[in-house]
Amino acid sequence: MKIALGSDHAGFAQKEILRAWLGEQGHEIRDFGTYSADSMDYPDVAHPLAMAVETGTYDLGIILCGSANGVCITANKHAGVRAAIAWLPELAALARQHNNANVLCLPARYIGSEQAQEIVSVFLKTDFEGGRHQQRVAKINS
Helix, strand or coil: CCEEEEHHHHHHHHHHHHHHHHHHHEEEEEEEECCCCCCCCCCCHHHHHHHHHHHCCCCEEEECCCCCCHHHHHHCCCCCCCEECCCHHHHHHHHHHHHCEEEEEECCCCCHHHHHHHHHHHHHHHCCCCHHHHHHHHHHHH
């Protein structure tokens, strides 16, 4: 799977762990930054990452910041992007099943690396259920 990955400074350490872990699983990863723990503005990463998902260049996106709120709000500015915050695997599953989320936003200050990997694993393995959820998802962009 082609995955767009990014973070701000608060999520940098976890992003690096996820990047290596996802690569070991055979996913094609593009790291949109940031590339250090130096303070930076999350929209500078969230916008290009969301654009890559919006255009279909990447199948899914994963982005981290301290609370996940800023990157989620930014990513959702892009047509066709359905970004969702998850701090539990169950929330990642529901985001995929019911909302066809294509960008996962992780709150790096509130979850550990193992929990992040579990959440990402569920997100990547869960399919959209369609059915009654399809008409709801269709209304998001209308």
